[in-house]
Amino acid sequence: MNHTFKLMMLLAALFSFASCSKNNDIGPEQNAEKIRIDEQKTASGVTVTLWADKKDLTVAWNRLYVSLKNTEGAAITNAVVSYTPVMDMTSMEHASPVEQPLYSAAQALYEGAVVFSMPSGTMGSWTLTVSVNNEPVVFHIEVKAAPANTKHTTTLVGTDGISYLVSLVQPLTPKTGMNDLEILINRRQDMMNFPPVEDFNVELTPEMPSMGHGSPNNENPVHTGRGHYSGKVNFTMTGDWRLHFRLKRGNTVIMEDAALDLLF
Structure with a gap:
């Protein structure tokens, strides 16, 4: 009986190890x-x-x-x-x-x-x-195409004559309240190259067009690397939201209003 019990315990341990090994090797x-x-x-x-x-x-x-x-x-x-x-x-x-x-x-x-x-x-x-x-x-x-009433990337020509692309990185699933905000800014060098822009000062103004109000306690995005700018945006209710971005290089306004639209 003792020998049988030990054998059963050994088999159980081996099965458990194999299962753990398989679960820890999770690929795509x-x-x-x-x-x-x-x-x-x-x-x-x-x-x-x-x-x-x-x-x-x-x-x-x-x-x-x-x-x-x-x-x-x-x-x-x-x-x-x-x-x-x-x-x-x-x-x-x-x-x-x-x-x-x-x-x-x-x-x-x-x-x-x-x-x-x-x-x-x-x-x-x-x-x-x-x-x-x-x-x-x-x-x-x-x-x-982007879903109706949304725009997660936009292309505009700045006051310096250069085309810039502003794209939403997050939040991709917005929620009511404070959200982490991240955008990516690129410039069109030519038709095949779009390097990141790393020297903008960004001002954020959220707006809910259907209700005619904005929201408090937002944080302007600041550059964190490779053209990514991170801040905070406060969505006080669900619905349609427009994020207005004012892009400046030093004190020079390059883009008065690069707007992205979210709906949730």
Whole structure:
């Protein structure tokens, strides 16, 4: 009896260890929060899988992820990965702001982001080239228009004659009360390059157009790195909200009103 009991305990311990090991090795395939967009293979046989946080990619700042596997199915975590988004409008091509991916051990994914500035459709189509150690694969991307009464990215020409893109990073799921606010600002250097802007002073004025009021205790976004500006916005009730951003370089106003619209 004693021998049988010890054997049962040993088997139970081995089963528990195997279960724990499996649960601690969670990759994107087991992560219900990530949506698989597509999969391609490089010329050398590396499997490149593209992931997102949501089913639909929209005219907005979109976080995009990549997982890599070698020909034996093992994860690759030390590759050099880059994104190149291009909109083909037949008569011309242009890119959009991009944040190049870096490997995240917590996500077990390469994590980056793309600002898609217009929807797919009759005007043109998007591709995203993912380069893995200088080997490119091309994903055809469908980008949908922003939901009605929302605008999470905007492009305006400043007083200096330069086009700037202002994009909402958070909150993507706004709530009543104080919210962390983060925006990304890029400038159009040319049709293919949109470097981040790191030297603006940003003033925030929230407005609820349908009710004709704003909100108190907001904090102006300040630059935190790579064109990201972080602050606080107070939504006093649900509904339609417009975030007015005044962009200044020193004391010079570059953009009087870059506005983004949220609805929740």
